[in-house]
Every structure is written in structure tokens, then in C-alpha cells.
Amino acid sequence: MPKRARAYWKGFLRLSLVSIPVEIYNAVESKAEISFRQIHKPSGRRISYEKTVAGIGKIENSDIVKGYEVDTDTYVTLEPEEVDAVKLESKKTIDVAQFVDMSEIDWRYFERPYYIVPADPIAGEGYTVIRDAMRKTGKAGLAQVTIGGREWLVAVAPLGDGLVMVMLRYADELRDADDYFDDVPTAKPDKELVDLAVELIGRKAAAFDASKYQDHYATALKALIQDKLKGRRIVAHAEEGRPKGANVVDLMDALRRNEASAEGEVNAPRRLAGARDGPKKTFRVSRAAGLHKDRRAERLDGDQVR
Numbered sequence: 001m002p003k004r005a006r007a008y009w010k011g012f013l014r015l016s017l018v019s020i021p022v023e024i025y026n027a028v029e030s031k032a033e034i035s036f037r038q039i040h041k042p043s044g045r046r047i048s049y050e051k052t053v054a055g056i057g058k059i060e061n062s063d064i065v066k067g068y069e070v071d072t073d074t075y076v077t078l079e080p081e082e083v084d085a086v087k088l089e090s091k092k093t094i095d096v097a098q099f100v101d102m103s104e105i106d107w108r109y110f111e112r113p114y115y116i117v118p119a120d121p122i123a124g125e126g127y128t129v130i131r132d133a134m135r136k137t138g139k140a141g142l143a144q145v146t147i148g149g150r151e152w153l154v155a156v157a158p159l160g161d162g163l164v165m166v167m168l169r170y171a172d173e174l175r176d177a178d179d180y181f182d183d184v185p186t187a188k189p190d191k192e193l194v195d196l197a198v199e200l201i202g203r204k205a206a207a208f209d210a211s212k213y214q215d216h217y218a219t220a221l222k223a224l225i226q227d228k229l230k231g232r233r234i235v236a237h238a239e240e241g242r243p244k245g246a247n248v249v250d251l252m253d254a255l256r257r258n259e260a261s262a263e264g265e266v267n268a269p270r271r272l273a274g275a276r277d278g279p280k281k282t283f284r285v286s287r288a289a290g291l292h293k294d295r296r297a298e299r300l301d302g303d304q305v306r
Contacts, residue, residue: 008114009147011092013130013156013163019093020126021119024165028112034221087149094156094165096141102157105140109168116156116163131158142168 009024038047050058066083067075094116118127134141140157153168 009145010119011094011145013094013096013116013127015096015130015141018126018130020130021123022094022116022127023119025115025117027115027164034218084149091146094143094145094154096143096156098142099134099137099139100142101138102140103138105155105168108174111167111169114165114167115159116165127163131161131163134158134163 005025007023008026011022011024012019013022014020039045040047051061051064052058065077065079067077069075118124134156135158140155143154143156144151145154146152153170155166155168157164157166
């Protein structure tokens with residue numbers, strides 16, 4: 001456990017009549033995110049904001065209430081005590097209501113991960129039993145938990161030696177995908193092009209390892225901040241060329257060009273080794289032999305995707 005780690009929530013993980021005391025910790029490192037403040041350049045001091053109303057000016061915090069916009073500039077206002085009245089009382093339990101195959105949960109529902117750990121050594125045995133049972137069945141538990149007066153939909157699943165809880169979005173929070181995909185062509189693409197794409201994917205397939213990737217923008221920002229702290233003069237680098245407009249390679253065009261290039265090499269006349277000037281002798285290789293399959297795939301992998 002990291003030093004000074006603070007539990008986000010404490011309560012019980014409940015499965016039927018079994019309740020296990022647990023603690024929940026945020027799995028996301030917020031310090032990794034770089035945030036900025038607006039600063040008054042002449043003085044170097046942070047800018048503060050006053051709450052104002054058009055035609056009235058500065059107002060007091062005590063005069064501010066929450067409002068829900070029902071039409072343009074028309075609001076239903078709610079008093080603080082009215083909002084508090086509908087907040088749910090935390091039962092301090094994660095009640096697992098259903099188990100589903102982990103692969104069945106649509107990626108769009110995942111929102112934020114948290115670690116679930118046993119609250120004490122005594123809770124460890126029941127904790128590991130539930131963890132191993134879910135791992136063996138390939139199931140994730142769906143539950144609702146009340147935090148901060150709001151009820152969250154969550155999924156609980158095994159992760160390494162422990163359990164992870166992921167907050168999920170509710171169904172009405174998602175836009176209908178059909179509204180965005182209705183212009184996608186319905187005709188089946190060319191089988192040979194699909195096969196080439198499959199071959200490319202297979203060549204680039206590997207186990208997932210997020211540590212292989214980094215946020216280059218965040219890294220550059222941190223280096224910039226360190227340089228500024230050391231008093232170094234910052235000089236803007238020339239922008240590197242990026243695909244723009246017509247330079248963006250269309251996947252289908254790239255696959256077709258690759259196919260045409262491969263066919264050209266297979267059927268193109270070749271000089272026989274040691275032949276002298278004179279009548280050219282040629283030979284052809286049947287495409288059915290498939291002798292250039294690997295070479296074609298290598299060209300697709302290295303030249304076409306940029």
C-alpha cells in the first residue's frame with residue numbers, strides 16, 4: 001500500500017448473505033495530469049474570479065442557488081435543502097445484484113477504475129474466495145453503490161491479486177450509435193482487401209502493455225516547465241510534417257496499391273542470372289504458388305501505413 005494512501009470509500013462488499021469489509025482506493029493518479037492556472041503576467045499573481053450578474057454586478061455566495069435550464073434563460077431553481085432532501089443515504093454496501101460475462105460489458109460504459117482491498121486480515125479469506133470464483137467463471141459483478149449522495153452503477157471484477165471496481169455509465173447517458181453509423185456503407189468490402197488487412201493486423205499483434213506508450217505532449221510540457229524553472233530561454237521548434245489533407249493515406253487505396261505492386265513484381269519479366277545483352281529471357285511465377293505472400297505483407301507493413 002502506498003504511503004499516505006487515503007481510502008476513497010469504506011464499507012462492505014456483499015454477495016447474498018456474505019458481507020466482506022472493504023476499502024476502495026482511486027486507481028487513477030491525478031498528479032500525472034498537468035493543469036494550468038491563469039496568471040496576471042505583470043504581477044505574476046493568480047487571477048481570481050468574482051461572481052457577477054449582468055445588470056446587477058457582484059453578488060454574494062448566499063444569494064446563489066442551483067438552477068436547471070428548461071428553456072432559453074428559463075430555469076427551475078432549487079434551494080440547497082431541497083437538493084439535500086433527494087440525496088440518497090449511503091448504505092455503505094456494494095450489493096452485487098447480477099453476474100455477467102466480462103466480455104459482454106460494452107466499452108462505452110466504462111468510466112473510472114478503483115481498487116477494492118480487504119479492510120483487515122480477517123476479511124482477506126472471504127475476499128480471495130470471491131476473487132477466485134469470479135476469475136474461474138469469467139464473470140463480473142454488477143452492483144449499485146451510493147457515494148456522495150448519488151447512486152453509481154459499478155462492475156466488480158478480478159484484477160491480479162485483487163479486485164477492481166469500475167464506475168459505469170447508465171444506458172441513458174450514451175448516445176445512440178446508429179445515429180452516427182447510419183452512413184457507413186452496408187456493402188461487404190472486397191474479400192482480398194480484408195485478407196490483406198487481417199494479415200497486417202496479425203503482423204502487428206502483441207500483448208497489451210500500456211507502459212510501451214507515453215503521452216509525448218505531457219512529457220514535453222514537463223520538460224518545458226523544468227527548463228523555465230532553470231531560467232533557460234525557450235525556442236520553438238519547427239513543426240514536423242504531419243499528414244494533412246491529401247497526404248492522409250486512405251487504407252483501401254494503400255491496400256490496393258500494395259496489391260498492384262505485388263502483382264507487378266510477380267508477373268514482371270526478370271533477367272536471368274549471368275545473361276548477356278541480347279534477346280531478353282523472362283520467366284513468370286504463378287500467383288497461385290503464393291511465393292510472394294510474405295514479401296507483399298512486408299511491403300504493406302513497412303511502406304503503406306504511415
